[in-house]
Amino acid sequence: MNTRLNRRALLGRSLAFGAAASLTGCDYDNLKHPDLADRALTAMSRWNDEVQAALFDPHTLAPTFPASAITRPPRFNAFYGIDQAPRVDLATWRLGLTGRIGDKRPWRLAELRALPQESQITRLVCVEGWRVVGQWGGVPLGHFLRRVNADLKARYVSFHCADGYYESIDMASALHPQTILALDFLGAPLTAPFGAPVRLRIPTKLGYKNPKSIVALGVTNTFPSGYWVRQGYNWFGGS
Numbered sequence: 001m002n003t004r005l006n007r008r009a010l011l012g013r014s015l016a017f018g019a020a021a022s023l024t025g026c027d028y029d030n031l032k033h034p035d036l037a038d039r040a041l042t043a044m045s046r047w048n049d050e051v052q053a054a055l056f057d058p059h060t061l062a063p064t065f066p067a068s069a070i071t072r073p074p075r076f077n078a079f080y081g082i083d084q085a086p087r088v089d090l091a092t093w094r095l096g097l098t099g100r101i102g103d104k105r106p107w108r109l110a111e112l113r114a115l116p117q118e119s120q121i122t123r124l125v126c127v128e129g130w131r132v133v134g135q136w137g138g139v140p141l142g143h144f145l146r147r148v149n150a151d152l153k154a155r156y157v158s159f160h161c162a163d164g165y166y167e168s169i170d171m172a173s174a175l176h177p178q179t180i181l182a183l184d185f186l187g188a189p190l191t192a193p194f195g196a197p198v199r200l201r202i203p204t205k206l207g208y209k210n211p212k213s214i215v216a217l218g219v220t221n222t223f224p225s226g227y228w229v230r231q232g233y234n235w236f237g238g239s
Helices: 004-027 028-032 033-057 110-111 140-145
Strands: 097-098 118-127 131-140 156-162 166-169 179-186 197-199 212-221
Touching: 110 179, 118 179, 131 140, 140 179
Parallel strands: 097 212
Antiparallel strands: 118 131, 131 179, 156 166, 156 212, 179 197
C-alpha cells in the first residue's frame, strides 16, 4: 500500500477514534467522573498528534506571499501584554545548547548572523482564529543543527525562552526548509515584542509553536512538552 493510502487510512481511523473519544468524554457517567473524561480527551489529543505527524510532509512548503500582503501594523501575540515583553541584553545573551548535540558551546548573536541567512514572507496562524502575514529572516534551523553536530535522528528539539515560555517540535519539522531561527522581522533586527534576539519561525505550525526570545535549545528523545500543551493544547500544532 502506498504512502498516500496509508495516510488516508490513518485519517479515517482518526476521525472514527475522535468521534468515539468525544462520546466517551462527554457522556453522563463521565460527567460524574471528570477524571475519566480528562483521560479520554488526553488520549484523543495524543492520537490527533500522531495523525498530524503521520500526515506531515517535510517537503511540502507553507504558502509564501508578496511584500504587498504583509500585515501592517504587525500584530503582537504572547501570553502576556506587550509591556511585559522581556528585554534581553544583546551583549551578554548566549544561546545555550543541551542534549544530543556534539558541540554544546553557547552561541553569540553575531555568530548566528555570520551563518547563511534566509528570508520568508509567510503567514502566522493563531489558534485563537486570527492570522497575519510577516517577513522573517534568519538561520535555517536544519543548517544550525548540522553545524553543531546535533543528532538528527533524535525525536525532539526543545526551546526555552527568556520569559519562562517553553516549547518543542518534532525533528522532521525542525529540519523543514522553512523552519528558521529568526533574527529579523520586516527587514530589521527583532525587537522585544517580536522575540529579540532570536525566535523560532515555523510557518507549518500554529503561532504557539513559534517561541520568542529563545535562550536555550535542546535535542532529545525524551518528550519535552510545551507551555500550552500542559494547558490542554495539542502538541503537534500543525497549521
